[in-house]
Amino acid sequence: MNNFKNWVGLSIVWLIAVAPQTGAADLEERVNQLERLLNSQKVLNREQQFAQMQQDLQTLRGELEVVDHQIKQLEKQQQDMYLDIVRQIQPTPASNETKTTETEEVPDSVEATPDSAEEAPDSAEKTTPEPVIATVSDDKTDYQHAFSFLQQGQYEQAITAFKAQLAQYPQGKRAEDAHYWLAETYYTLxxxxxxxxxxxxxxxxxxxxxKYAHAQLxxxxxYYELADYVAARSLLExxxxxxxxxxxxxxxxxxxQLMRKEGL
Structure with a gap:
């Protein structure tokens, strides 16, 4: 009987000693789980921040391209205005004929010498044309070619080039830009x-x-130019x-603000 009591007493002591250890191990595991969850959330937040930064950078690049084009348009307008002013203030150029040429003695006739006749090329002789080297064409080079027309103010050529690029590469990497600048060229004209x-x-x-926001703008x-002021105000807002x-x-x-000043 005493042995049984001793055994029960030892069992109770053992349970009391083990219980806190089991609870501590469980608590430690829960802490580890929370740390892993926190680390995963940090990684996810970084990925989301990086994706947002990439999107912002792409948006800024699109805005920069539009602003760059607007600056070039302003520069061309200023150059055209300057040339127009120069043409207005510049005196009419004198005739290319000078007094010296008028007083020069002109021979009655020019006789062809035998040497000059021999030196004349044979009209029947034909030169062999040089072979035409085909240029490499792709989505990027075609876009740059079309955009250069736009920058130079050659708008009809730009329209033709942009439309040709879109027909050739409808799913190309620069198709989006070509489509936008084609619309811009129509607007400019x-x-x-x-x-x-x-x-x-x-x-x-x-x-x-x-460029979505620019297209909406x-x-x-x-709509403002077409006098549809309700639609214009709606889009601008x-x-x-x-x-x-x-x-x-x-x-x-x-x-x-301009529309408000005009009472529109």
């Missing part, structure tokens, strides 16, 4: 109906484009709301 259609197709096809401008604190939103606000 004041072909507003065609530009409106082109920008509308761009928005529908590229909803995540960095230009549609608002087009939408640009401000969807793209706050951007250069595009600032341009939209400037046009809205």
């Amino acid at each position: 004041k072909k507003y109906d065609t530009a409106l259609n082109a920008f509308g197709q761009f928005l529908e096809k590229y909803p995540k484009s960095p 230009k549609i608002g401008y087009i 939408q640009v401000k709301e969807n793209h706050p604190d951007t250069a595009t939103a600032h341009l939209a606000e400037e046009r809205l």
